[in-house]
Amino acid sequence: MDLDADIQKLPIKKDLWDVVDYINALFKKAIDYGASDIHVEPTEDFLLIRFRKDGDFMIIDKVHPENISAIVTRLKVLSKIKIDENKKPQDGKIVYFYEADDMNVDIRLSTLPTTYGEKVVMRILKQDASLTNIEALWLIDINVEKVREALKSNYWIMLVAWPTGSGKSTTLFGILKHFNPLAYNISTLEDPIEYNIEYVNQSQVKPEIWYTFSTGLRSLVRQDPDIIMVWEIRDKETATLAVEAALTWHLVLSTIHTNSAAGTVQRLINMWVEPFLLASAMKMVISQRLWKRLCQSCKKEHPLKDYEMKKVKDFLAPIVEKDQLENLVFYKWEWCDVCRQTWYKWRLWIHEVLIVWDFLEPLILNKESANAMRTIAIENWMITIVQDALFKALMWETTVEEALKLI
Numbered sequence: 001m002d003l004d005a006d007i008q009k010l011p012i013k014k015d016l017w018d019v020v021d022y023i024n025a026l027f028k029k030a031i032d033y034g035a036s037d038i039h040v041e042p043t044e045d046f047l048l049i050r051f052r053k054d055g056d057f058m059i060i061d062k063v064h065p066e067n068i069s070a071i072v073t074r075l076k077v078l079s080k081i082k083i084d085e086n087k088k089p090q091d092g093k094i095v096y097f098y099e100a101d102d103m104n105v106d107i108r109l110s111t112l113p114t115t116y117g118e119k120v121v122m123r124i125l126k127q128d129a130s131l132t133n134i135e136a137l138w139l140i141d142i143n144v145e146k147v148r149e150a151l152k153s154n155y156w157i158m159l160v161a162w163p164t165g166s167g168k169s170t171t172l173f174g175i176l177k178h179f180n181p182l183a184y185n186i187s188t189l190e191d192p193i194e195y196n197i198e199y200v201n202q203s204q205v206k207p208e209i210w211y212t213f214s215t216g217l218r219s220l221v222r223q224d225p226d227i228i229m230v231w232e233i234r235d236k237e238t239a240t241l242a243v244e245a246a247l248t249w250h251l252v253l254s255t256i257h258t259n260s261a262a263g264t265v266q267r268l269i270n271m272w273v274e275p276f277l278l279a280s281a282m283k284m285v286i287s288q289r290l291w292k293r294l295c296q297s298c299k300k301e302h303p304l305k306d307y308e309m310k311k312v313k314d315f316l317a318p319i320v321e322k323d324q325l326e327n328l329v330f331y332k333w334e335w336c337d338v339c340r341q342t343w344y345k346w347r348l349w350i351h352e353v354l355i356v357w358d359f360l361e362p363l364i365l366n367k368e369s370a371n372a373m374r375t376i377a378i379e380n381w382m383i384t385i386v387q388d389a390l391f392k393a394l395m396w397e398t399t400v401e402e403a404l405k406l407i
């Protein structure tokens, strides 16, 4: 995408007819597109409207400066913030009714005074209804069982997402949805709050006023919680507090940036979390990756080359009965009109679920390498991420070609 060319060729819109309609249409378009943010920014010559989607910006509109005040005022009215205040930043919230899905969508708004006027940024918050449950997270059956079993106890559960933007919030909230918030005290520390969940105490951290994951966690444990979700472990203090919370009988859910399930243990040891505490606090690590899904409109049976089939069998042999490895059928997609338009919707996740059983404890205590831990975990029936991807290829949801890229 060439943003400079996009902005050049777009004409400046002078007559908006009706600002109310214009803004409603803008919200609708943003949600239709699956955008996460709407930026309304005054420049020297026009009001620039951009969407952020999957991390990238797209240019939506250029509006003549004479409309700026009407647009900003309308947004302020909708979000119930002060209309006459334009010297200081303000925060508000808009509830927009999205007809296509027959649901309300919360939009968090913030304003900031800039050189050419107030800039308005809106974050589109997805609603509870769009959240999924454990069964819909693309976990294979054996892993669903492992996750369910692990959630029965009060322990520390980690989720690893590589790379960033691999949908960790969907998984985290999918796990959280497993619990009835009326039967438990569920509290979260988030940055930012992306989904609103009824009866869950969600709290937004604000590092600028020293309300961080670690200071927040200290306060949360005094709130009589059952389940605590910390958006991300970034430092030793948060990691240590999370371990302590797990050891005092709380279920703690959180995420960390590493590149494998076994690497997480390593990462925490490197953060100077005491190995003996880690060994008893940690129960499960889910490593996940966003993956290309086959287009349902054009997928077709696809015979593998001999060497590909051999690789597939080598990978699956340790975990699948021999006779089940005969006559394997795989699919592939050919680009069609549907997927050309909507390829970004065809996504699934692949996982590696590591359960910290007794067999891992001595390795954690001895601070062994991630590789050593991984080897032992595989010997104890951990499905590797390659095997997981191959299972999904066998379910005709992705291709062998994609799965083998992981090796």
Ligand SMILES: [Zn+2]
Pocket (backbone or CB within 6 Å): 295, 296, 297, 298, 299, 333, 334, 335, 336, 337, 338, 339, 340
């Ligand atoms: Zn297609």
